[in-house]
Structures are given as C-alpha cells and as structure tokens.
Amino acid sequence: MKKMKSRIASICLALCLAALMAGCAGVEKKEEKTGIKIGVAIYRGDDAFISSLCASLENAVKDKEEKLGKKVVVNIADAKNSQSSQNDQVDDFISKGYDAICVNMVDRTVAAVIVDKAKEAGIPIIFFNREPVEEDMAIWDQTYYVGTDAREAGKLEGQIVADAWKSQESRIDKNGDGKLQYVMLEGEQVHQDSLIRTEYSVKTILNEGIVTEKLASGTGNWMRSPAYELMQEWIGQYGSEIEVVLSNNDEMAMGAIEALEENGMSGGNGPIVVGIDGTEDGLEKIIKGEMAGTVMNDARGQAESILGIACACAEGEDPKQEVPELKGQYVRVPHAPVTADNVQEFIDYKNK
Numbered sequence: 409m410k411k412m413k414s415r416i417a418s419i420c421l422a423l424c425l426a427a428l429m430a431g432c433a434g435v436e437k438k439e440e441k442t443g444i445k446i447g448v449a450i451y452r453g454d455d456a457f458i459s460s461l462c463a464s465l466e467n468a469v470k471d472k473e474e475k476l477g478k479k480v481v482v483n484i485a486d487a488k489n490s491q492s493s494q495n496d497q498v499d500d501f502i503s504k505g506y507d508a509i510c511v512n513m514v515d516r517t518v519a520a521v522i523v524d525k526a527k528e529a530g531i532p533i534i535f536f537n538r539e540p541v542e543e544d545m546a547i548w549d550q551t552y553y554v555g556t557d558a559r560e561a562g563k564l565e566g567q568i569v570a571d572a573w574k575s576q577e578s579r580i581d582k583n584g585d586g587k588l589q590y591v592m593l594e595g596e597q598v599h600q601d602s603l604i605r606t607e608y609s610v611k612t613i614l615n616e617g618i619v620t621e622k623l624a625s626g627t628g629n630w631m632r633s634p635a636y637e638l639m640q641e642w643i644g645q646y647g648s649e650i651e652v653v654l655s656n657n658d659e660m661a662m663g664a665i666e667a668l669e670e671n672g673m674s675g676g677n678g679p680i681v682v683g684i685d686g687t688e689d690g691l692e693k694i695i696k697g698e699m700a701g702t703v704m705n706d707a708r709g710q711a712e713s714i715l716g717i718a719c720a721c722a723e724g725e726d727p728k729q730e731v732p733e734l735k736g737q738y739v740r741v742p743h744a745p746v747t748a749d750n751v752q753e754f755i756d757y758k759n760k
C-alpha cells in the first residue's frame with residue numbers, strides 16, 4: 409500500500425512538472441508574440457548615409473519600445489552590394505516569421521521578387537532610400553517606400569551655389585570670365601537620386617541667371633575614395649580653373665576635399681564644394697570652412713518613418729495614423745539647406 413501511494417505521488421509529481429514545463433513554454437511563446445520583430449536588409453553597410461540611418465533606427469527603437477510597452481527587435485542584414493545575398497536575407501526573415509521587413513534594395517529594379525514573396529507570406533514590406541519602380545510598388549498595397557524627393561535635394565544644392573556665387577562672385581570666379589566652371593561628382597548611375605540631383609542642381613543655378621561651364625563629370629558611386637581619385641585627375645587636368653565642385657553626396661565631397669587639401673587648394677584657396685546628406689563629416693567640414701554647404705537628407709526622420717510604419721503594420725494598425733506623412737504608399741521626408749549660418753542647428757538635431 410505504501411509503495412502504491414509513493415508511486416501515485418511520483419506520477420503526480422511527474423505530471424505536475426510536465427504541466428509546469430508546458431506552462432512555461434506557453435508563457436515563453438506568449439512573450440515572443442507580445443514583442444515585434446523587424447528585419448532590415450541594407451544594400452551595403454559601408455555606405456556612410458545608410459550606416460547613419462541604421463544608427464538612427466536603433467535609437468528610435470528605444471522610444472518605440474517605451475511607447476508601445478513591448479520589446480521591438482530590429483535585426484539588420486548587410487547585403488554587401490550583392491542582390492542575391494539580399495534575397496537570401498529576406499527569405500530568412502520571412503521563414504523566421506518576422507512581423508515586418510524593411511529593404512534598402514541593392515538593385516532597385518528587381519524589387520518585384522521580394523514584394524511577391526512578402527505578399528505570399530503576408531508580411532508588410534517597407535522599402536527605403538532606393539526606390540522600386542512604380543509597377544513593383546503596385547503589386548501589393550502593404551508595400552511602402554520611405555525616401556526623399558531627389559528634385560528638391562538638387563534644387564537646394566543649386567541654390568546654395570547660386571547664393572554663394574552672388575554674394576562672393578569675385579572670390580569664386582577665379583578666372584574672372586563671369587562663368588561658373590564646375591566639376592560634378594555623381595552617385596551610382598542606377599540610383600534614382602543621382603541623375604535627378606545632377607540635373608536639378610545645375611538647372612537651379614542656370615535659372616538664377618548664372619552662366620555655367622561643365623569641365624568634367626564622373627561617377628564616384630557615392631563613395632569617398634573613387635571621388636578622391638576623380639578629383640585628383642581633374643585637378644591635374646584643370647587645376648585652378650575649377651571654381652565649384654558639385655557632389656551628389658557628402659561622402660564624395662569628402663573625397664574631393666581630401667584631394668584639394670593635398671594640392672593646397674582647400675578652404676579659401678580653391679573651389680567651393682557642396683554636397684548632399686548632412687553627414688557628421690560633412691557638417692564638420694562646413695564648420696571648418698572647407699565646404700560651402702550641404703543639403704540635409706534627414707536620416708533620423710526617415711528612420712522614424714520606417715519604424716513607425718513597420719510597427720503599426722506589425723500591430724495590425726493603419727500606418728497612416730502613426731505616420732501622417734504617409735501619402736498612399738509613400739513618405740518623402742523633406743530636405744533642408746545647410747550652410748555656415750545654420751549648421752549648428754543640424755549638429756544639435758543629430759545629437760539629440
């Protein structure tokens with residue numbers, strides 16, 4: 409009898425333990441569900457602007473968690489400029505049941521593959537910075553894009569140059585021929601921002617009644633070192649004839665400034681340099697007087713919109729409530745011109 413009792417007791421204990429363990433597993437599952445998992449696929453992590461956008465995303469997560477009262481996990485995958493790696497990374501996010509996926513396409517023309525997969529899995533998708541073509545955006549209404557208006561960036565950049573020319577023509581017009589001789593550093597040719605920024609910066613200068621002459625242009629693929637190489641070449645070819653360096657972004661402007669410095673042509677001695685992005689390095693060069701201006705490409709604002717849409721979708725809410733700037737499937741975060749007059753304001757904004 410005693411034996412029997414103890415057997416029953418141990419069976420009970422085993423059952424209780426099993427129930428407890430099952431309970432724990434249940435709790436764990438529930439906890440997982442009460443958090444949000446967001447996958448972020450970036451085209452290349454060594455891009456200065458994209459890495460600052462990622463830093464802003466990570467910062468914004470803390471606020472989001474407080475606001476929602478739940479865990480928000482953001483997992484960033486770097487495609488290192490390979491579209492096939494990026495497709496694999498997105499597949500991985502899908503198979504792991506992420507709640508939303510944010511994609512900075514390597515090749516923006518092949519977004520359909522990703523939209524199709526996300527649609528099938530029912531996982532909302534937020535593209536950013538590298539804009540898919542309209543047909544691909546139209547495949548599924550839970551596809552969004554967060555970026556900027558490249559025309560606006562180009563116009564503002566051109567305006568900085570036009571204003572500088574008007575207020576210091578005698579300094580900028582080195583050869584005194586009344587024409588603005590410039591070189592143009594372009595971003596990746598496949599990127600929607602490159603051609604448009606180039607076109608509208610020059611158009612704006614012309615619209616201000618300034619006569620321009622293009623000495624040279626070339627692509628530095630958004631990156632510092634190819635821009636440095638190009639600038640060295642142009643300095644060798646045109647030397648002090650170069651009056652303005654227009655760059656599609658700040659990183660390439662940094663490469664140009666490095667080349668100018670090496671040739672004793674930076675700051676007041678050489679051409680004025682203007683960029684786009686308002687990276688930390690860019691803002692610092694404005695403070696030092698080595699860059700005439702830049703156009704703020706608001707990484708923080710874009711990160712907040714991306715995260716806002718992703719979390720709202722994950723929660724099954726209307727993203728327009730969370731991100732009022734969302735028009736249809738698009739958010740275009742505004743730019744702002746930055747010169748020595750207002751640069752501190754932007755340094756403060758970035759550090760906030």
Ligand code: BGC
Pocket residue numbers: 455456457458537538599601630656657658659684685705
């Ligand atoms: C930025 C560049 C960046 C590129 C990456 C552009 O909008 O201005 O700095 O390299 O996006 O896609």
Ligand code: CA
Pocket residue numbers: 581582583584585586587588589651
């Ligand atoms: Ca001139």
